Amino acid sequence: MEYRTLGRSGCAVSALALGTMTFGAETDEAGAHEQLDLFVEAGGTLVDLADVYSAGAAEEITGRWLAARPADVRDRVVLATKGRFPMGEDPNALGTSRRHLRRALDDSLRRLGVDHVDLYQLHAWDPLTPLEETLRFLDDAVSAGKIGYPGLSNFTAWQVQKTVDLAEHRYLAVPVTLQPSYSLLVRDIEFEIVPACLHNGLGMLPWGPLGGGWLSGKYTRDQRPEGATRLGEDPGRGMEAYDRVGSRQRTWDVLEAVQDVAEARGVSMPQVALAWLVDRPAVTSVILGARTPTQLRDNLGVVDVTLEPEDLARLDAVSDPGRADYPYGDVGTEARSREPAGP
Secondary structure (H helix, E strand, C coil), X not given: CCEEECCCCCXXXXXXXXXXXXXXXXXXHHHHHHHHHHHHHCCCCEEECCCCHHHHHHHXXXXXXXXXXXXXXXXXXXXXXXECCCCCCCCCCCCCCHXXXXXXXXXXXXXXXXXXXXXXXXXXXXXXXXXXXXXXXXXXXXXXXXXXXXXXXXXXXXXXXXXXXXXXXCCCCCCCEEECECECCECHHHCCHHHHHHHHCCEECCECXXXXXXXXXXXXXXXXXXXXXXXXXXXXXXXXXXXXXXXXHHHHHXXXXXXXXXXXXXXXXXXXXXHHHHCCCCECCEEECCCCXXXXXXXXXXXXXXXXXXXXXXXXXXXXXXXXXXXXXXXXXXXXXXXXXXX
16 A cells, blocks of 8 residues: 655555445445455555535444554544535534534534544535635634644635635645545546646545446446446436436547456456556545445555556546647647747
8 A cells, every 4th residue: 555645744644545425325334344444454544534424324333433443443544524515404504614614523523433533624615604714713623633634625726726825824724635526537627626736735535536436337338227336226326427427428438448458457447447546646545435345345456556658548548528729728728838948
């Protein structure tokens, strides 16, 4: 397992993180605990949670796992959780206001059975709460020892830049990470979000590295998904909905390339997709979201996979999302470029 610093912090984390969105929903407690054991045995340290995962159950399940493990195991785990989305019907039971985040953080700590988390992330931008209010709460929580570092999730590039600029200007705790959706099927973040992270020293924690299961090769063009898969249970689910993603020729071209590389290297399709992502610019740790221990074992096998330059070149080319001439194509890029003039 490789280790990297959590953005521009001094905290080291594993280059693979364990996501817990399935805990308490698609994965029962026994299966979740088995996944956690497998992850730490493989050298994994970063465990990513959120209060809304199974309405708090994911944090409770993880908390009981922590309580049942010896101190040397608990001490290796770097805990990350998130707050922002609704946790009740009250008008103040959501958002990034001081009122909501104070309660959300305290509730997360109680469910986890700990007195602090290493990374506390804003799960999304809140257009109603003044940003300074949010940042002052995070700074206070750092000072109180309840969180180690603040982080962001699902922010656009201008939101990242505004947040970092304001935090630095007010001498408040500056976010160290951003958690975006990123995979061979979702690359538009490379236009603005990745450069914003590189410019500000934020480490990225990509979620959805397998495109909601698409990059595992489980879905085909001639048969709609069925059975015990995410899209089999709900074909219209989220941004990975079958009709939305499957209607794009680029999807099938990417899957064909991933399959070809996997077969040529004698590895699985998920391992190819993860190997492509884990070394992308600004990436600190890739979040694995498995339903079963078997899936997690396969995902963790990526530590032994090295893609050849020709593999990377093919995957880059086939997954290129394309761009108009302006602002990201040749015309726009040329207008912003500059080389030192010679004599």
